[in-house]
Amino acid sequence: MRPQRPGDHRGRIRSQIHGRGLAPEAHEPLVPRRRHRPGRQARLEQPILVGRTGLTVPLWLVILGLGITQIIGWGSTYYAIGALSHDISATTGWSKSLVFAAFSAALLLSGLLSRWAGRAVDRHGGRKLMATGSVISAIGCLIIGLAHAPWVYVTGWLVLGVAMRFALYDAAFASLAQIAGERTRRSISYLALYAGFASTTFWPLSHYLSTEIGWNGAFLVFAAMHLCICLPIHLAVLGKSRGETEDDAAETTKEDPEQPFLEGRERRFAMAAFAAAIAFNGLVFAAISAHILPLFTGLGFSSSEAVLFAALVGPSQVAARLGEIFAGRGLKASQLGVIAFGLLPLALAVFAMGGFGFVAAIAFALLYGASNGLITIAKGAVPLTLFGRRGYGSVLGTLAVPNLVLNALAPTLFSLLLEQTSATTGFLVALGFALLSALAMVWLARAYPR
Numbered sequence: 001m002r003p004q005r006p007g008d009h010r011g012r013i014r015s016q017i018h019g020r021g022l023a024p025e026a027h028e029p030l031v032p033r034r035r036h037r038p039g040r041q042a043r044l045e046q047p048i049l050v051g052r053t054g055l056t057v058p059l060w061l062v063i064l065g066l067g068i069t070q071i072i073g074w075g076s077t078y079y080a081i082g083a084l085s086h087d088i089s090a091t092t093g094w095s096k097s098l099v100f101a102a103f104s105a106a107l108l109l110s111g112l113l114s115r116w117a118g119r120a121v122d123r124h125g126g127r128k129l130m131a132t133g134s135v136i137s138a139i140g141c142l143i144i145g146l147a148h149a150p151w152v153y154v155t156g157w158l159v160l161g162v163a164m165r166f167a168l169y170d171a172a173f174a175s176l177a178q179i180a181g182e183r184t185r186r187s188i189s190y191l192a193l194y195a196g197f198a199s200t201t202f203w204p205l206s207h208y209l210s211t212e213i214g215w216n217g218a219f220l221v222f223a224a225m226h227l228c229i230c231l232p233i234h235l236a237v238l239g240k241s242r243g244e245t246e247d248d249a250a251e252t253t254k255e256d257p258e259q260p261f262l263e264g265r266e267r268r269f270a271m272a273a274f275a276a277a278i279a280f281n282g283l284v285f286a287a288i289s290a291h292i293l294p295l296f297t298g299l300g301f302s303s304s305e306a307v308l309f310a311a312l313v314g315p316s317q318v319a320a321r322l323g324e325i326f327a328g329r330g331l332k333a334s335q336l337g338v339i340a341f342g343l344l345p346l347a348l349a350v351f352a353m354g355g356f357g358f359v360a361a362i363a364f365a366l367l368y369g370a371s372n373g374l375i376t377i378a379k380g381a382v383p384l385t386l387f388g389r390r391g392y393g394s395v396l397g398t399l400a401v402p403n404l405v406l407n408a409l410a411p412t413l414f415s416l417l418l419e420q421t422s423a424t425t426g427f428l429v430a431l432g433f434a435l436l437s438a439l440a441m442v443w444l445a446r447a448y449p450r
Contacts, residue, residue, distance in 0.1 A: 057237055059180055063187055065237035066172050067194025069134070069230040073167045074195060075202025076141060076222035077106075077160055082290075083206035087215045094150055100290075102154040104408045106161030111404030117165035118174065118397020126175025127238035133166025134234055138226040145219035156219075167230070169195070170400055173380040174393030175238055184389065185333070188380040189325050196318040196373060261388040262448065270386055271399065273444040277341055278379060279402040280437035284344060284430045285372060286407040287414035291426075298423030299356045309365045316369025324377055333378070333385035334445035340378040341441040343371035345434035348427060356424065385450045 081103045089096045121129050140163055143156030165171065173188055180187045209218035262270050288295065292313075296306035328336060347367030354360025383395050418426050 059183060059187060060190075062176070062179065062237045063190045063194070065233040066175070066191055069130070069233050070168065070172060070191065070195035071198045071201055072222075072225050072230055073133075073137065073164075074198035075205070076137070076219075076225065077164060077168075079199050079202045080206050080218070080222065083203050084210055084215045084218060087210045088153075091215065094153070098150060099153075100411060102157040104411065105154065106157040106164065107404055107408035109158055109161035110164045111401050111408065113162060113165045114170070114400040114404060115394065115397040118170060118393040118395070118400075119391075121171055121174040121393035121397075122391055125238075126171060126178055127234060129166050130171050130175060130234040130238065131231055133163050133168075133171060134226045134231040136160075136163035137167055137230070138223045139163075141219045141223035141226060145216045145223060147216070165397075169376065169379070170393070170396040174396060177384065177389045177392040179238070181389075184384055185381045186325075188384075189321065189328075189377050192373070192376045192380075193318065193321040193325065195376075196314070196321055199314045200318075261390075262386050266448075267387065270444060270448060271395070273440050273447075274382060274386075275399045275402055277337075277437045277440035277444065278399055279406050280433045280440070281341055281344060281375060282403040283406040283410045284434050284437070285375075286410035287426075288368070288430060290411035291414055291418065294418070295423045295426060296361065298418070298426075299361075301358075301361065305358070305361075309361050312362065312365040313369035313372070316366045317373035320370035320373035321377065324374060332450055333381040334449055336374065337378040337382045337441045338438075338445050340371060340374035341438045343367050343374065345431055345438050347371060348431040348434055352427060352431065356427070382444075386448055 081100070085096060085099045088094065088099050117129070136159060140156050140159035143159060144153060145156075147153040147156055169192075172191060173184075176187045176191065177184045206218055209221055213221075261267075292310050293303070293306045296309055297303060301309070324331075324336065331339075344367075347364045350367065351360050351364035354363065379399075380396070383399060384392065387395050414426065417429060
């Protein structure tokens with residue numbers, strides 16, 4: 001009898017299979033094949049499931065659609081008030097303090113609703129909430145456009161304060177997390193890039209509309225944009241979102257078993273540190289952005305020079321986001337956060353050490369814009385890395401509360417500071433808060449380097 005050689009039993013199995021008329025392809029291979037696992041940087045062209053119906057939409061189309069709605073959302077609220085405040089005050093006789101107080105009240109209300117709105121996105125899905133946000137935004141702009149008395153104007157802004165929670169970054173980031181999976185961080189970067197054009201688009205558009213049809217007409221146009229552009233986009237690209245399920249939560253916990261997401265005491269400390277970083281950073285940005293032209297003129301620059309410096313902020317913001325997309329792939333989220341939060345005190349320090357001169361002002365504007373551009377991405381990426389996609393909307397909502405409250409108070413408080421002191425003192429106080437923000441982020445990055 002011929003001795004059995006290694007591997008002969010495989011030949012018998014194959015012959016038995018063929019002898020029974022069975023195709024070998026119908027059976028499992030004798031040597032298991034390695035399953036292909038896509039890398040973390042999956043291509044945006046791959047389709048994603050957006051609802052129970054099985055409808056698939058390319059992720060790039062989702063990002064493009066949300067980018068358009070973010071441009072309109074930010075442009076018709078945050079940037080519209082800056083562009084139209086003078087015309088509103090001049091034509092109505094209302095004081096500028098009243099004009100801006102209504103906006104501050106909207107931010108304050110938005111902050112109070114933030115955590116609840118985040119939970120609602122987790123529970124019901126981004127499609128329902130962002131579509132609702134579009135409708136509420138249209139109603140708010142309509143009320144402002146028809147305002148004939150201060151109380152009507154303030155009411156319109158309070159309605160927009162509710163809409164901001166459902167239609168701007170936090171809701172959009174949470175919606176992306178529900179449908180983009182491991183591609184969420186890159187998706188946030190691309191979405192932030194699109195939204196960076198809100199100021200570039202809506203400052204001139206608001207001025208043009210105000211000149212042609214008045215500030216009231218401008219807000220009526222904004223209402224139509226929310227209803228005719230944003231609402232259909234949210235309904236189309238987000239699909240029939242179902243919110244977070246147990247399966248989604250289980251999948252989230254398996255994303256990186258070597259670095260489990262923070263829980264318990266560590267989670268609370270990390271959230272407190274990042275909330276402090278965001279809040280102090282937001283305080284400085286809100287204060288300077290609201291008074292950027294008076295600050296520069298208070299330092300002795302001409303009005304045209306002040307406008308030049310302010311105009312550099314927008315392009316620098318977009319350039320920083322482009323740089324993060326193309327050169328920041330190897331950065332951990334915590335490293336991105338340190339860079340983003342660290343650029344703001346650096347900008348203020350360079351301006352101060354440069355004697356508040358012309359060249360130092362240009363450097364300040366560029367660094368200030370770059371910091372603002374990267375902060376938006378870090379706000380979405382750092383919580384995603386530390387806490388995961390489970391309850392992501394609620395996390396973003398919780399983190400946003402102190403930030404939005406300080407955002408609402410910052411312009412008024414900074415105005416009082418400037419009245420009692422000087423522009424130089426204002427910049428130095430801002431530097432102190434910016435350093436506190438950066439230190440909180442550095443501590444977080446050292447404690448949890450992910």
